[in-house]
Every structure is written in C-alpha cells, then in structure tokens.
Amino acid sequence: MQLNKLNQKEVEQLFAAILKLETMEECYQFFDDLCTVGEIKSLAQRLEVARMLQEGCTYNQIESETGASTATISRVKRCLHYGTDGYKLVLERIAEDVK
Numbered sequence: 097m098q099l100n101k102l103n104q105k106e107v108e109q110l111f112a113a114i115l116k117l118e119t120m121e122e123c124y125q126f127f128d129d130l131c132t133v134g135e136i137k138s139l140a141q142r143l144e145v146a147r148m149l150q151e152g153c154t155y156n157q158i159e160s161e162t163g164a165s166t167a168t169i170s171r172v173k174r175c176l177h178y179g180t181d182g183y184k185l186v187l188e189r190i191a192e193d194v195k
Contacts, residue, residue: 145172146183 117123127136141162148158155169164172176183 142168142172143183143186145169146176147187149173149176150184150187 113126117126131139141164144162145158145164145168148161149169149172153161155166158164158169159166172183
C-alpha cells in the first residue's frame with residue numbers, strides 16, 4: 097500500500113532501508129545515525145500510547161505513564177480509529193512475538 101502523501105522516492109528509499117535491518121543492534125545503529133534522541137523517543141512514545149489506548153487506558157493514565165500530551169494521545173487515537181491500521185498491524189505482530 098502506498099499513501100499519496102508519502103509517495104516520494106526518498107520515502108520509499110527510507111522504508112526499503114528499514115526493511116533491510118535484521119537485528120535490534122542494526123536498528124539502534126541506523127536510527128541513532130538517522131534521528132535525534134528526541135525523535136526516536138517521540139516515535140517510541142507514540143507507539144506506547146497506541147498500545148495503551150488499545151488496552152483501554154485512560155488519557156490520564158497514558159499521560160502519567162508516558163508523558164505524552166493530550167494532543168499526542170488524541171492524534172494517536174484518531175489514527176487508531178480512522179488511520180490505515182499501521183499501529184494495529186505492528187502491535188499485533190509485537191504481541192505475537194511475546195507469546
């Protein structure tokens with residue numbers, strides 16, 4: 097699936113690069129070079145917000161545990177309900193790995 101707003105050669109190159117990563121260490125190496133610490137933490141925070149929303153946590157619980165703003169929580173919630181199911185896909189796969 098390609099999203100029109102992301103359909104650019106550079107974005108496809110980035111996604112292809114991510115798919116080439118084989119280990120957690122390689123992910124750390126690549127993202128450490130690619131992103132600032134703050135950017136990585138922000139991405140990780142959004143994923144955790146999505147996980148907590150799927151588990152039925154309240155905004156207050158999520159804000160308290162993750163430090164995410166209500167604006168971030170709302171945005172993630174909107175994506176969970178009206179997005180392209182990217183969060184759901186990844187969270188399901190992570191859950192399968194835990195089993």
